[in-house]
Every structure is written in C-alpha cells, then in structure tokens.
Amino acid sequence: MSKLLITGGAGFIGSNFIHYWLNNHPDDQIVNYDKLTYSGNLENLKDVESNKNYSFTRGDIADAKKISKALEGIDTVINFAAESHVDRSILDPAPFILTNVVGTQVLLDAARDAKVKRFHHISTDEVFGALQLDSKEKFTETTPYNPRSPYAASKAASDHLVRAYFHTYGLPVTISNCANNFGPYHYPEKLIPLAITNILEGKKVPVYGDGLYVREWLYVEDHCSGIEKVLEKGKVGETYLIGIDMDLPNIEIITKIIKLLGASDDLIEYVKDRPGHDRRYAIDAAKIKKELGWKPRYDFDEALALTVKWYQNHQDWWQKLKNKNYEDYYKKQYIIR
Ligand code: NAD
Ligand code: TYD
Numbered sequence: 192m193s194k195l196l197i198t199g200g201a202g203f204i205g206s207n208f209i210h211y212w213l214n215n216h217p218d219d220q221i222v223n224y225d226k227l228t229y230s231g232n233l234e235n236l237k238d239v240e241s242n243k244n245y246s247f248t249r250g251d252i253a254d255a256k257k258i259s260k261a262l263e264g265i266d267t268v269i270n271f272a273a274e275s276h277v278d279r280s281i282l283d284p285a286p287f288i289l290t291n292v293v294g295t296q297v298l299l300d301a302a303r304d305a306k307v308k309r310f311h312h313i314s315t316d317e318v319f320g321a322l323q324l325d326s327k328e329k330f331t332e333t334t335p336y337n338p339r340s341p342y343a344a345s346k347a348a349s350d351h352l353v354r355a356y357f358h359t360y361g362l363p364v365t366i367s368n369c370a371n372n373f374g375p376y377h378y379p380e381k382l383i384p385l386a387i388t389n390i391l392e393g394k395k396v397p398v399y400g401d402g403l404y405v406r407e408w409l410y411v412e413d414h415c416s417g418i419e420k421v422l423e424k425g426k427v428g429e430t431y432l433i434g435i436d437m438d439l440p441n442i443e444i445i446t447k448i449i450k451l452l453g454a455s456d457d458l459i460e461y462v463k464d465r466p467g468h469d470r471r472y473a474i475d476a477a478k479i480k481k482e483l484g485w486k487p488r489y490d491f492d493e494a495l496a497l498t499v500k501w502y503q504n505h506q507d508w509w510q511k512l513k514n515k516n517y518e519d520y521y522k523k524q525y526i527i528r
Pocket of ligand 2 (some may be wrong): 277278317338371380381382385396397399400402404405406465498
C-alpha cells in the first residue's frame, strides 16, 4: 500500500488521475493538495469525496510550512500543480514563475526533507519549442529545450530544477513530458473544451491566425496510464515522453467537433494570432512504449467523440465555470480579425 500526495489534484489532469488511481489501486491512499486557483474545482472530485482513502488539503505548493505538513507519511509525490494556460502566461507571467518555478523548488525541498521514495513531475512537450510545419521531425527525450512562451519557460525551469535535485541531492525523481491532453473536466479556456462549449451555446469558435498550427492530442486517461507505467516501471532520474503519434491542425480539430455536434462551419471565426505561437508539436513516444511497455488505449476520433458526449451530458459543470471572471478574461483575450 502506498500513500500518494497529488498536487494540483483539483485541476483537469490531476482530478482525472485521482479517479484513475482510486479505480485501479483501491488500497492506496491519496492526499489531494491544491490551492484552488480559477482552474481548481472540487466538483471534479465529488464522487470520491466520501472514499476513506481520499482526502483534500487546500494549500499552495510554494507554502513551505503547509506542504511539509501535508507530506507527513507520504511515499510518492506527483506534481501536477501549475499555472497551465499559455495565453494567460502572455497576459501575466508572474503567477507562472511563482507556482511553476518557485513552487516546484519549495515542493522539491519539502520532498527531500520528507525522504519520499518517488517524486514524479508532470511536464509538457512545450519545453522543446516549435517544430517546422513541413518537417517530419518529432520531439524525443534528447531534444534540446527551447521554450518560447512564459508558460513553457516556467515549465522548462521546473524540469531543470527536478533534474538538478536528482543529480545534486539524489532525490528519486522521474519526469514525463506529454502532448496536449483532452477529456472530461478540461477547463473551457483550452481549445477543445472551448470549441465544444461555445458550439453548445451557439457561439463562435475563435481560431488563432491561419488555424494551421499543429498539436498532438492525448486522451487524458491514456496520459494517466502512462504516468502509472512510469511510477511502476520507470527508472529514477529518467524522463519519458507521452504521446500517441498523431498530430492535426487546429482547424481540422474544430471541424471534427462541429461535425460531431451537427453544427455549421459558420461558427468558425478567425481571430488575432497568439504572439510567438508555436507552429507544431509532435512526440516520438518510442521510449515509454519500448522500455516500459505502455500503449495508448484510445484512438483520437473515438476519444474526441467520448469527450464531446461528456460535455453534452455535463452542461451544469461547465456552465458554472463560464462566469463573470471567465467573461472578463475572454474579453481581454479575444480580438476578432
Ligand atoms: P489545470 O490548470 O486544469 O490544473 C492546475 C491545478 O493546479 C488546479 O487545480 C490549480 O488550483 C492547482 N494549482 C495552481 N497553482 C497551485 C499552487 N501554487 N499550489 C497548489 N496548487 C496549485 O492544469 P492541467 O491541464 O490539469 O495541467 C496539470 C499539469 O499538467 C500541469 O503541470 C501542466 O503544465 C501539465 N500539462 C498539461 C497539459 C494539458 O494539455 N492540459 C499538457 C502537458 C502538460
Ligand atoms: P491550447 O489548448 O491553449 O493549448 P497549447 O497552446 O498549450 O497547445 O491551444 C491549442 C492550439 O489551439 C494552439 O495552437 C492555440 C490554438 N487555439 C485557438 O486557435 N483558439 C483558441 O481559442 C485557443 C484557446 C487555442
């Protein structure tokens, strides 16, 4: 039996991971440690609240005293806590440095003191920068870091700190860098949930620039099984990239969602591009597949259909999130071309 501290467990991927872990490891204990920023939502975990192996502590990973207390008796830390949205990092980088960089360092110190058996850090393919649209190149574990947004730079810094704590202090760390996730409980500021919920509300879907920016999309449950493999079989000090070897331009993703919802292409609206917008991300996931035997369960179209259904069946969940603060952010962010 293991006792896990999940930081950022009230967010999109963290809450999916908690569901996944409690289903597959019912004897383990989980402490969810989350600051509950705008994207942290305890409604994501309503169905596990009464599980005796689950508990919640509200706190900031940058709060040394509180995090040390929360780490008592913990053997495994999985750090999902982060400011996670590129566009917000362009509007205001400071919170990204405070949580993603300083917060990770404070958490690493506390994990060292607590002598945890494993510190797993969740990162992103965005640390590697942008690939050319016309190349076949993909990111691998040896691709040099070249972050190009404040978000990506803050995640790159956190990855470097995690590796430094392995080399300097022998903290037993692993890192996974994954593709764009999608699925249930995804906050509706990111492309896929924004498109689905806007269409369900009869609103336009904002497409940045020419819409030909390419992303790789990983269903969140497959991400969770990838993290599980790294925890169970991964080698301490190593990094694993998690992706499904698919990548598509944004406009094609939006067109697929429009089709699934039986809506019209008239809802597509081209808006002002994101500054420094990375052209293409794509992952070569050969290492985790070959060395750890991981493979994704879902194909993209199947998972997209499941996701669209989930948002159709959970309108209460996302309608509450599209509140006054969300509207204020939306007005600041989107300028129609
Ligand atoms: P999210 O924004 O939905 O959730 C982040 C969670 O962290 C929220 O619950 C928030 O309250 C919490 N949090 C923020 N600051 C905190 C702090 N200082 N202390 C404690 N908790 C804090 O993000 P997500 O999409 O679930 O991303 C989770 C992790 O996965 C992040 O590290 C992100 O960089 C990484 N990641 C995400 C994607 C993606 O496509 N969503 C892809 C690759 C990597
Ligand atoms: P996003 O979901 O923000 O993830 P990331 O920037 O971390 O990859 O964006 C995915 C892609 O969709 C990215 O190329 C930006 C684009 N995009 C739009 O075209 N319109 C939007 O409203 C949003 C949020 C993103």
